[in-house]
Each structure stands twice: as C-alpha cells, then as structure tokens.
Amino acid sequence: MRATFITGSLAGSLTGAAPRIECFPARSRRRKGAALVIFPGGGYAALSDYEGAGYARRFSREGFACFVVSYRLGSQGHRHPAMLEDALAAVSTVRSRCSEFGVNPDRIGVMGSSAGGHLAAHALTSFDRYPGPVSTRPEFGHAGSREMLLGSDPPAGLVDEVSCELHVTSRTAPCFLWHTREDTTVPYQNSMLFAAALQACGVPFELHVFDRGEHGLGKDQAHPWAAVCSHWLADLFRAGG
Secondary structure (H helix, E strand, O other): OOOEEEEOOOOOOOOOOOOEEEEEOOOOOOOOOOEEEEEOOOOOOOOOOOOOHHHHHHHHOOOOEEEEEEOOOHHHOOOOOHHHHHHHHHHHHHHHOHHHHOOOOOOEEEEEOOHHHHHHHHHHHHHHHOOOOOOOOOOEEEOOOHHHHHOOOOOHHHHHHOOHHHHOOOOOOOEEEEEEOOOOOOOOHHHHHHHHHHHHOOOOEEEEEEOOOOOOHHHOOOOOHHHHHHHHHHHHHHHHO
C-alpha cells in the first residue's frame, strides 16, 4: 500500500508549523472511529521508526486510524516551541479532516515514547495556548534531551515551561503511562511525577511500571504494554459512550 501523507497547520503558529504526517488508515473491520496521533521518540535529535510507523501498524490493525508526525528536531537547529507547535498542528489537522478518515473528533488522542512521550504530554497540557477555529486538545494520551529541545543553558522559566507535570489541570485529558524500572535513559520517576500531577487534578489515568526492560522497549512485540494500553482504551471508550 502506497504511503499517504498530509501536511499539518496551526492557527497562530509562531514558528511556521507545517509538519509532514503519515497516515495509516484503520485496517480492522471493527473500526473504533478513533485516531492516534503518534510522536516518535529519538531524544529530539532523530525520529525512531519503530516508535512511529511501528506503533501505527500495530494499532491500525486494531481499528485505530494512526498518524505519525515528523516534527522538527533540535538536531536540525530547531528549538521549543517548534516541536509543540508541530504536535498541536497535527492534532488540529486530523480533527479538521476527521470525516475524511472516519474519525470521531472527540476521539483523537496522542501517543509517544521517550522524547515523543514528552511531546505527547506537552500537547496534553499546553493545547490551550493556541486558540483557533479547530481545537488542538487531545482527548486522551499515552505518555528527550533537554539541550535539543531548549538549547544550552536555558533559563529556569523556560525549563519550567516544558516541565509537563507543572501544567496539568482538570482539563488535561485521561492518560495511559507505562515505564520500566530498569530504564537508565529516562528515569521511571518522571512518569510517576506526571501521574501524581494527574491524581492531584482529578484526571483519570493508568500507570504501569514494569520491573524489567531497557529504554526503547516499545519495539519488543512480545512485551504486554500494547495489549494493556488497548484494554485501557477500550475501557475509556466504553465509559465515554
């Protein structure tokens, strides 16, 4: 099947957001009418294929329309808020074209691992910075390198701006988080901090900290995280009607 791409846009973008988005239509007969906007990991220096197209192929088989975002990178000379604007542009664009993809506009979520996980969390907590004709708010989420995101020696205020746990509110969408205790690249405590912020604001979430597994475990097809995530999504949709 030939790859299909669309270009994102964001009303009020300060950096000219126009990310390339690869589309993976829902392939299951039991289509969910839901979309996953996926941000690959890579430390804001690269984009991991298995955490992008790999995830999309996995979840499109389960009935989700998936959209993999080629957001701008620190290694290309970009800095915040370019990455956030690309993420929100993708959400807004998928929502504006939801009828084309057979997606309910209220069932658009974000997913990412590693730096992509940070970007997903950033989109979940910063969507209201860009009011426009089409909402940039993700309806659910599956939650890098600081220098690639902010540059060297960023001011404390800028660091706080991208610390997603500081920006959780009651309007933040429900979240599924998973991590491994053995991850030595991104400490599992990061996920616990975000979960604590969700709990404090009364936002529904599910957190799984698996004992074993190195960073980048998402490529392991035998690991149960994806099945557990799918179960959470099914529960979320049943509760939401």
